């Protein structure tokens with residue numbers, strides 16, 4: 511009888527614990543028992559393969575973050591391969607959790623970021639060639655544009671195991687449900703029909 515009570519108690523505690531865990535949000539993942547870690551947890555292959563750039567913007571991002579490499583959990587670092595078709599672009603976007611350092615492996619990119627309002631929204635931009643490195647500080651809206659006639663490739667490292675990405679046009683004009691077009695027309699000083707056209711696109 512005592513044993514049964516004990517089991518019941520444990521069962522209730524476990525259920526309460528499960529309930530609690532279901533309410534906890536972790537920016538990252540739970541850690542694996544380090545004794546069970548394997549090389550595979552720290553490994554990814556395939557970054558030699560070009561991504562598919564046959565899309566509206568002509569670019570492709572291949573991720574190497576904690577989703578692909580579990581061993582990155584809590585380590586505050588990740589990488590991407592970015593492919594650009596000729597005149598392809600990585601449109602204005604920001605990473606909420608990471609600074610980015612980008613290395614051009616092939617091609618010619620026009621890259622830049624814009625400083626905060628306090629710094630007068632200054633455009634900090636440069637043309638990069640093979641071997642050049644550029645930094646996009648955390649939070650800054652930034653972009654890359656392949657201005658060459660050939661494909662371009664870059665590898666970037668980001669200071670988060672899961673940097674996140676916010677593409678400006680998608681969030682503003684592609685919000686779901688859409689942001690009130692009259693509001694956006696005033697915010698962006700545009701005709702409301704232009705806003706509606708943009709909202710239909712994103």
Ligand SMILES: *[C@@H]1O[C@H](CO)[C@@H](O)[C@H](O)[C@H]1NC(C)=O
Nearest residue numbers: 625626627628629630631632
């Ligand atoms: C921003 O612009 C104002 C007005 O032109 C100027 O006084 C200020 O020095 C500028 N600030 C920076 C950080 O460039």
